[in-house]
Amino acid sequence: MNEQDKAAAQTQALATPGTAPANGRHKRDLEASLATLLTAGTALAAAVLFLGLAGYLRNDSARTLDFRTFNPTEHSSVFSVFRDAMKLEGAGIMQLGVVLLILTPVTRVLFTLLAFLYKRDWMYVVVTVIVLSVLVFGLFGNAQLE
Amino acid sequence: MTALTFVLLLLSASIGAGFLGALTGLGGGVVIVPLLVLLFGVDLRYAVGASLVAVIATSSGAAAAYVREGYTNIRVGILLEVATVTGAIVGAIIAAMVSKNAIAIVFVFALFWSAYATLRPPAPLPPDAEPDAISKKFRLDSTYPTKEGMVAYRVHHVPLGGLLMFGAGMLSALVGVGSGIVKVFAMDRMMRLPFKVSTTTSNFMIGVTAAASAGVYLQRGQVEPAIAAPVALGALAGSLVGARVLPRIKTKSLRYVFAALVVFAGIEMMRRVLQGGL
Numbered sequence: 001m002n003e004q005d006k007a008a009a010q011t012q013a014l015a016t017p018g019t020a021p022a023n024g025r026h027k028r029d030l031e032a033s034l035a036t037l038l039t040a041g042t043a044l045a046a047a048v049l050f051l052g053l054a055g056y057l058r059n060d061s062a063r064t065l066d067f068r069t070f071n072p073t074e075h076s077s078v079f080s081v082f083r084d085a086m087k088l089e090g091a092g093i094m095q096l097g098v099v100l101l102i103l104t105p106v107t108r109v110l111f112t113l114l115a116f117l118y119k120r121d122w123m124y125v126v127v128t129v130i131v132l133s134v135l136v137f138g139l140f141g142n143a144q145l146e
Numbered sequence: 147m148t149a150l151t152f153v154l155l156l157l158s159a160s161i162g163a164g165f166l167g168a169l170t171g172l173g174g175g176v177v178i179v180p181l182l183v184l185l186f187g188v189d190l191r192y193a194v195g196a197s198l199v200a201v202i203a204t205s206s207g208a209a210a211a212y213v214r215e216g217y218t219n220i221r222v223g224i225l226l227e228v229a230t231v232t233g234a235i236v237g238a239i240i241a242a243m244v245s246k247n248a249i250a251i252v253f254v255f256a257l258f259w260s261a262y263a264t265l266r267p268p269a270p271l272p273p274d275a276e277p278d279a280i281s282k283k284f285r286l287d288s289t290y291p292t293k294e295g296m297v298a299y300r301v302h303h304v305p306l307g308g309l310l311m312f313g314a315g316m317l318s319a320l321v322g323v324g325s326g327i328v329k330v331f332a333m334d335r336m337m338r339l340p341f342k343v344s345t346t347t348s349n350f351m352i353g354v355t356a357a358a359s360a361g362v363y364l365q366r367g368q369v370e371p372a373i374a375a376p377v378a379l380g381a382l383a384g385s386l387v388g389a390r391v392l393p394r395i396k397t398k399s400l401r402y403v404f405a406a407l408v409v410f411a412g413i414e415m416m417r418r419v420l421q422g423g424l
Contacts, residue, residue, distance in 0.1 A: 027216075030220065031213050031216060031218070031220070032214060034210075034213050035210040035213045035214035036210075038206045038207075038209055038210035038213070038353075039207075039210040041206060042203060042206045042207050042210070042382070045203070046203070046378075046382055049375045049378060049379050050379060052371070052375060053153065053376060056149070056153075056371075056372065056375075057149065057153060060149050061148065061149050061150035061153075062148055062149070062150070063148065063149045064147065064148060064149075065147055065148070065149050065152045065372060066147075067186075067187070067188040067189055067192050067370065067373060068187050068188070069189060070189040070191045070192060071367075072366060072367025072368070073367045073368075073369065073370045073371070074367070075367075076364060076365055076367040076369070077364070077365055078361075078364070091371045091372065092371075094371035094372070094374070094375040095369070095374075097375060097378075098199050098364070098369055098371060098374050098375065099364070101199055101202050101203055101206075101378060102199070102202060102357050102360045102361060102364065103357075104202065104206050104353065104357075105202060105206060105353035105354040105357040106354075106357055108206075108353070108354070109224075109227075109354060112220070123284070124221065124224065127224055127225055127228060128224055131224065131227045131228055131231055131354065134228075134231040134232055134235060134358060135231060135357060135358050137235065138231070138235055138357070138360075138361035138362050139357075139361035139364070139365075140361075141365075
């Protein structure tokens with residue numbers, strides 16, 4: 001039996017509730033935190049979306065909508081979304097909800113990065129920084145159409 | 147259509163899409179895009195943007211539960227996310243360079259693959275106990291809960307998995323789906339993770355993958371709030387209800403309904419492309 005098999009057998013034997021090794025406890029702490037973060041982010045975004053949609057329907061319900069041809073929407077950057085939402089108009093608040101939704105997995109990655117930093121797990125710190133950089137590029141990289 | 151009718155109809159349709167997506171395990175994306183394009187007459191560019199936002203909502207909601215239960219392999223997820231987010235950005239860039247018809251054809255392919263996967267769930271593979279050098283370096287081997295307690299498993303073929311994940315990210319960004327099928331295929335079939343670990347880790351990664359391309363589409367003005375908000379809210383509500391009733395109902399006949407719907411959407415989309423385009 002090599003070292004890894006022994007470790008696996010040990011985990012299997014120890015992984016009954018109450019007798020989990022310290023490493024398993026950290027794993028479970030991280031899992032619980034990530035779950036809470038994802039739930040809270042989704043719930044917050046959904047609440048903002050709901051408020052925005054209610055406000056939109058209150059003021060613009062009679063407006064005729066036609067999305068057959070594509071015209072870039074005016075609500076189109078993370079910064080301007082926060083500014084527009086301050087005007088307390090339905091569309092602006094809805095788009096804030098959309099941005100909060102997009103930021104939820106991004107925050108999850110950021111939180112994972114902090115957890116790896118705390119554990120001084122440098123290899124995964126590097127991996128997580130790469131993922132985060134690509135996400136930030138996607139959000140702020142100004143990759144315009146045409 | 148007035149805004150009121152549009153929003154209410156879209157909200158109800160998205161609840162249905164989220165519900166079906168949760169029950170069949172395929173997510174809402176494959177249903178939402180054809181729904182928007184074929185029934186609501188929405189331009190494909192808006193449809194893809196709105197669908198990605200809905201995909202983030204449903205996957206984040208579901209991922210929370212799976213992570214808490216200890217199925218998700220967080221290290222595998224993070225490592226493969228390097229490939230999926232990179233693929234997503236590349237896909238979003240390609241989407242700006244190709245015609246809508248080209249995107250629609252890729253979508254039809256994704257629809258048919260979804261239908262096939264719904265009807266023919268793969269037979270479980272025996273676990274592969276051989277150690278793997280890369281997996282050892284990145285400490286990917288882990289344990290997961292089963293009825294008989296925690297069971298250890300090993301992870302294999304990481305580079306091949308990463309390559310497939312890059313493709314999954316590209317597909318997700320191009321056509322606005324979570325591409326869970328490709329992710330599960332890579333982890334379950336190629337990397338030999340247990341099926342339950344594959345599906346939950348896929349779910350964990352879907353939100354991050356979609357967030358990468360949704361950011362690009364947001365900046366391009368492809369995320370229209372009046373479409374994205376009702377779609378995301380509806381799909382989220384539908385998927386939460388779906389997850390609740392899932393343990394209590396038989397999904398077999400539902401899978402046929404879903405597959406028929408998806409095939410119909412694929413044929414209709416193809417017909418539109420051939421008749422002069424979207």
